[in-house]
Amino acid sequence: MATKNPIIKDAPNSVVRSIGVIGTGRALPQKVFKNDEFVNLGLDTSDEWIVERTGIKQRYIAKEECASDLAIAAANKAILNAKIDKSEIDCIVVATTSPDYPLFPSVGCLVQSGLGLTDIPAFDLSAACTGFIYAMEVATSMMRNGTYRKVLVIGVDTLSKYCDWKDRSVVILFGDGAGAVVLGGVEDGYGLLASQLGAKGKDWEKLVVPIGGAKEPLTAENISSPDRYIKMDGKAVYKFAVNIIVDVIEKALEKANLKKEDISFFIPHQANKRIIEYAREKLGLSTEQVYVNIDTYGNTSAASIAIAMDEAAEKGLLKNGDIIVTVGFGAGLTYGTNILKWYSSKK
Numbered sequence: 302m303a304t305k306n307p308i309i310k311d312a313p314n315s316v317v318r319s320i321g322v323i324g325t326g327r328a329l330p331q332k333v334f335k336n337d338e339f340v341n342l343g344l345d346t347s348d349e350w351i352v353e354r355t356g357i358k359q360r361y362i363a364k365e366e367c368a369s370d371l372a373i374a375a376a377n378k379a380i381l382n383a384k385i386d387k388s389e390i391d392c393i394v395v396a397t398t399s400p401d402y403p404l405f406p407s408v409g410c411l412v413q414s415g416l417g418l419t420d421i422p423a424f425d426l427s428a429a430c431t432g433f434i435y436a437m438e439v440a441t442s443m444m445r446n447g448t449y450r451k452v453l454v455i456g457v458d459t460l461s462k463y464c465d466w467k468d469r470s471v472v473i474l475f476g477d478g479a480g481a482v483v484l485g486g487v488e489d490g491y492g493l494l495a496s497q498l499g500a501k502g503k504d505w506e507k508l509v510v511p512i513g514g515a516k517e518p519l520t521a522e523n524i525s526s527p528d529r530y531i532k533m534d535g536k537a538v539y540k541f542a543v544n545i546i547v548d549v550i551e552k553a554l555e556k557a558n559l560k561k562e563d564i565s566f567f568i569p570h571q572a573n574k575r576i577i578e579y580a581r582e583k584l585g586l587s588t589e590q591v592y593v594n595i596d597t598y599g600n601t602s603a604a605s606i607a608i609a610m611d612e613a614a615e616k617g618l619l620k621n622g623d624i625i626v627t628v629g630f631g632a633g634l635t636y637g638t639n640i641l642k643w644y645s646s647k648k
């Protein structure tokens with residue numbers, strides 16, 4: 302059994318005021334897919350175009366794996382990293398829009414089963430690429446009155462399965478993966494300080510899988526239609542992202558009584574390196590203060606921020622007391638930010 306994490310306050314039913322990340326993990330599929338392989342498949346694209354317009358050099362593609370396989374692997378690592386026993390987990394929240402099964406069961410329930418846990422609540426949350434940001438706020442809210450004390454929050458997506466592999470404007474962007482965190486009680490004043498969530502539902506058509514749901518079910522006639530895959534107005538989503546990112550972060554900073562100058566480290570959703578660069582400049586941050594791994598993973602949707610957080614933590618880039626800002630945006634159109642004061646037991 303793992304040693305107990307000393308930072309967690311376990312008095313039954315006591316209110317936990319400060320809730321933070323006490324462990325992180327990630328998991329990627331086996332298959333690495335480099336830009337040139339799209340050219341080999343006959344797509345009219347090039348490594349140069351993809352690198353220049355997006356920053357992506359490769360991504361991982363789930364062939365055998367499903368969302369739950371990746372989520373379970375990431376969760377196991379996060380639990381190990383948190384130095385807790387998995388039996389201490391009392392709720393599972395999974396952010397995903399590409400579950401193993403079309404309606405049910407949820408990936409959350411598959412994760413519960415895969416971890417060998419039972420009876421604790423487990424559910425999925427659908428907010429596309431902003432899913433992890435939403436899930437952090439939902440989980441923290443569930444924990445604040447003391448009902449739940451250690452919640453597993455997972456961001457996972459396998460959007461390569463929902464891409465039209467003949468559509469160069471979309472397929473080159475997405476990669477598959479999972480990131481997980483364990484949330485628990487931390488020292489007062491640390492952990493999640495503020496969140497700001499939002500959505501512009503009127504723009505839902507900008508990023509949509511048009512058929513295959515209840516509105517227009519798959520039939521023998523439309524089964525080969527490209528509309529069963531992700532359709533994106535890339536330019537509109539790009540514009541939406543650059544317009545919203547700084548605004549939403551400023552609102553959350555204000556809630557937390559902080560200024561842009563207080564930001565220690567920025568973990569943005571990895572959708573396009575040009576969007577990240579725009580946000581970095583507007584926030585007045587140096588390149589060392591921003592985590593970028595889009596070159597390796599592409600856009601892993603709900604997993605992207607959680608994967609980046611795990612990598613940054615592993616590399617020692619997140620120090621005790623650092624103000625960490627994460628931001629996400631995506632289909633819905635959804636957006637959101639979490640501001641954390643990082644707690645490290647290895648102070």
Ligand code: UT7
Pocket residue numbers: 345346347350351354355430469470471473533535536538539542572573600602630631632
């Ligand atoms: O998680 C949130 C989800 N999505 C996003 O955040 C995506 C946001 N948008 C973007 O990242 C960018 O808009 C894209 C990377 C999707 C596209 O970049 P862009 O600079 O906006 O390119 P564009 O759509 O304006 O296309 C420029 C040209 C077009 O050709 P013409 O019309 O100028 O002849 C496209 O047909 O590039 C062409 N093009 C490509 N060429 C080579 C589009 N995709 C490709 C490709 N390879 N893969």
